[in-house]
Amino acid sequence: AQKVTQAQTEISVVEKEDVTLDCVYETRDTTYYLFWYKQPPSGELVFLIRRNSFDEQNEISGRYSWNFQKSTSSFNFTITASQVVDSAVYFCALSEAVISGTASKLTFGTGTRLQVTL
Amino acid sequence: NAGVTQTPKFRILKIGQSMTLQCAQDMNHNYMYWYRQDPGMGLKLIYYSVGAGITDKGEVPNGYNVSRSTTEDFPLRLELAAPSQTSVYFCASSYSRIRDNSPLHFGNGTRLTVT
16 A cells, blocks of 8 residues: 655744755555645645656756655655745655556645745 | 636535535546545545546545546535535546656635534
8 A cells, every 4th residue: 555654744944944844655566656736825736746766866946856765765845945935735645657547546645734934 | 728627615514415516627637536635634535537437436435426427527426414524625637648647737625514
């Protein structure tokens, strides 16, 4: 069975601090996909990134970066120079590889609430 | 380009009432999903569909029914509402091919309270 653990329930930082959100996953599949979604106070879910299990390169997108390490089954998310607008709940999710006739069902972690204050 | 549209946004039901949560997507996606999000929890999959006429159970299907008569629409039916179904419901869709695990596009959610 797949499982995603986000051990940090809530994190509070002051604006401009860097913050890392942890994500640890479990799966028996050799091919899988990892995702991060952002849920701002307005409630919608915003896709941030997808990473497949064969690509361990870290990714940077502006102030966001992701560190994927298969050896520790982790897919951590770092926000550099955090801003108040980053305040949200962030979800890590895992999906098995899509095969014919099935769907990419996501298994979500419980989320980390990030509060960025002035 | 509306994406995934859910209606209603909010609803209060009495125990035992029934209702249908509507979901429509205009992206010609094959796959559609219903998730529920309970406070402090991640999303759990209720039902999903890989195409018109095909549906399957997810992790928490009890108390719900779905249908998929068209590619665009994927309504979720609650027949006898119970307090345990108080939650925020998200519909999602994806265009998925083999070896292309496309991200899910989510609707804005329906907040349902059963009292």
